[in-house]
Amino acid sequence: MTHVRFDHVGFTVADIDRAVAWYTRFLQSEPLAVRKGWDAGYSAEMIGYPGCVIDWAYFALPGDARLELVRYVQPAGATVDMETFRIGNGHLCLTVDDLGAELDRLRDFATLRTPTPVRIPTGPNAGGLGAYVRDPDGITIQLMQAPAAGTAARAVAS
Incomplete structure (x- = not known):
């Protein structure tokens, strides 16, 4: 393609x-x-x-x-199982500047899968932060905060 x-x-x-x-x-x-x-x-x-x-x-x-x-x-819509491990379910991922502040802002109206940002220790996003949230239909949105400059290279090397 x-x-x-x-x-x-x-x-x-x-x-x-x-x-x-x-x-x-x-x-x-x-x-x-x-x-x-x-x-x-x-x-x-x-x-x-x-x-x-x-x-x-x-x-x-x-x-x-x-x-x-x-x-x-x-045709009328029908609800499906929105668990992220179900085959066929997808998610949207957005990068934010301050994940902690975003989770605080979202706390009143989104379903947070984790109450605080999760530090990513390895892989291409090493040193960054991540969290999953859900909308009212259970659709998953991943939020990522990029690692601080130089953090990813150090985390991948360790």
Whole structure:
């Protein structure tokens, strides 16, 4: 495959209004667009659900990427097991400047998988910090804080 850039990542949500409110607070930015009752024929054909009707919203992510949230109206959406070890589940990873401060900010409205940042001792992110949080639908978002300058090289060497 020859690809030229990353475009977007999409998540199916149970309630578009709740998801837009949550991601607006989480990302600290308004959506680029929100559409309800989208029933464009090309969408249904591309997705593979004849007669498909969706509600959707787009948010800007760093770079030129976007986050797409989709609620299926027709066919009606169904809940799946959102545990991260389940095959097929994915996650979004964002890098932040101060992971501790972000977890403090998120504590009131996100589900934190760990109460404090976890130090990463080895590998390509050695010396950095990481944490997983979940949105109201159980979608996993990984937050990473890059290691301090020179920390990664020392951690990998040890």
